[in-house]
Amino acid sequence: MEIDTGDTAWILTATALVLMMTPALAFFYGGMVRKKNILSTLNLSVITMGLISIQWVVVGYTLAFGSDIGGIVGGLDYLGLTGVGAVPNADYAPTIPHLAFAAYQMMFAIITPALITGAFVERVRFKGFLVFTLLWATLVYDPVAHWVWGMGGILRSMGALDFAGGAVVHITAGFSALAFARVIGTRKGYGKVSIEPSNIPYTILGAGLLWMGWFGFNGGSALGANGLAVNAVVTTNTAAAASGLVWMFLSWRDNKPSVLGIVTGMVVGLVAITPAAGFVTPMAAIVIGGVAAPISYYAIKFRQKSSLDESLDVWACHGMGGLWGALATGLFATKTVNEAGADGLFYGNPNQFIIQAVSVVIVVIFSMLVTYGLATVINKTIGLRVNHNEEEVGLDISEHGERAYT
Template sequence: MPEINTGDTAWVLASAALVMVMTPGLALFYGGLVRGHNVVSTVMHSFFILALVSVQWVVIGYSLAFGPDHFGIIGGLDWVGLHRVGAEPNPDYAPTIPHLAFMAFQMMFAIITPALITGAFAERKRFKAFVLFSILWATLVYDPIAHWVWGVGGWLRTLGALDFAGGTVVHISSGVSGLVAALELGPRLGFGEKPLEGHNLTLTALGAALLWFGWFGFNAGSALGAGPLSASAFVVTNTAAAMAALTWMFIRSR
């Protein structure tokens, strides 16, 4: 029987909390970039997703993404409502931490991914349509892709696909979906007629800082343990973010 490592467990739970902070950070980041009369709705997109996907993940999302495989496409319903997901580690995914800890960490990825898309339709979607889109996208897009890449038996995982911290599951899926949404909805009202400046870049900077902070959990936590791999991911994450910030500031100053 796998043994729980308390250090690994503490780090993964702390990382889950760090990744959770990224969603409010994203709310501030997007909120500062839109016009003043759209700030509340833009911020609420991210906060609503935080609540909605948390419930969806516990009820059915985790089972669809990581449950026993069906034809390499989707997980089964064996773990609906977190049935049989408890304190004992799951050796297929994270042998040194409680299964619940792994589930919680993955839940934060499932939350922030649809939240990333909201920037593509800021100021252009009714709230009811947003709610329907979010629950359908999480269930019909994110959960199957997560199973393909990360789930035992998933067809991309079987082919040898590697995704350490969501390059495919999080970023490609949200990026493509955001592009499609932006193309379908068209530009914001007033685009091309006058500059659409963000109303509060201080909010945007604060949101970016929270995203930078949370990314340590996002990447280093994906090692699913406290060790050399997580330390390497931590250093690389900070170095990449710092270099990107310096490059942006250099370009803007010219």
């Protein structure tokens, strides 16, 4: 195994790009809340960079990528990143230092719990959130990453394809958001008073940086500076474009072409192509992005009709977008793009679609059950939400003692 400097340079770059997505997400979410909660909302993403960086170094990486225990979880051989250094790991990335792989994967571990925060903005108790995030990363993210990407993981062994985390990142986050929102309940006045986004330009800024960062997210998942990385970058860009355009027409048909809607559509396209980026063609990416838009659009409308205040629609955008992307991988995957992948239904292999569907069901059920349990226990012990008074004042003042604007 020899280190390839080009591959290593690209993965280091991609690591930086994916790290940037978490503050980008902070702005994407922050713009959609009321101004009394904007610091709190930004912080829910930003503090995750602190919390999960440490968790990943200490225990997260080894639980996800340590030597397999029964297909369920990684062993403790890489505890504290022991033995993870300049020598490549042949199983995961034979041309870059093992530590580069671990660092790159760390950025995925960070952004995934940050995605969930959209479900409970404007009312979450910060202390309870910290405990939840630490436990969620350890009990949901790390095992699922092992199932899908770890050597010997049950879903990997089954043949499930997930190029950059449609299931590991987006389905886990999206469906956990749904379960969490059920436990924490609606914001005060939800459905009675209008709750307006306070800074849509922030959201647009965040979406733009997310799109850029996603080149590292999907392109870097090729784990080398090669044709596959290029394919992933091009399908990523194409799907985001298609989904943004379709969303524009959907919102135009209902009212006017909302800019908040357009950027939401772009992010949904990025979500949907994530599991497929290194297995499908650019033409397939147009379909994957284009179909993702109405799925998430109507999922938001469906959610709005329910009593659930899943505030920033993490489930509709990431859960349903990721679910569609995982299934679409089973339809559009082709070995002409990636020898190491598989053919999907449209290339004569219906079995791949079934494998994708089964893996989706497993990840959805696991994520929702564990999150529901975790959130319920924390709600009854530490407390999951602030009191009415604190909520009305806003979390910037009541939880952080700061205000965003003077």
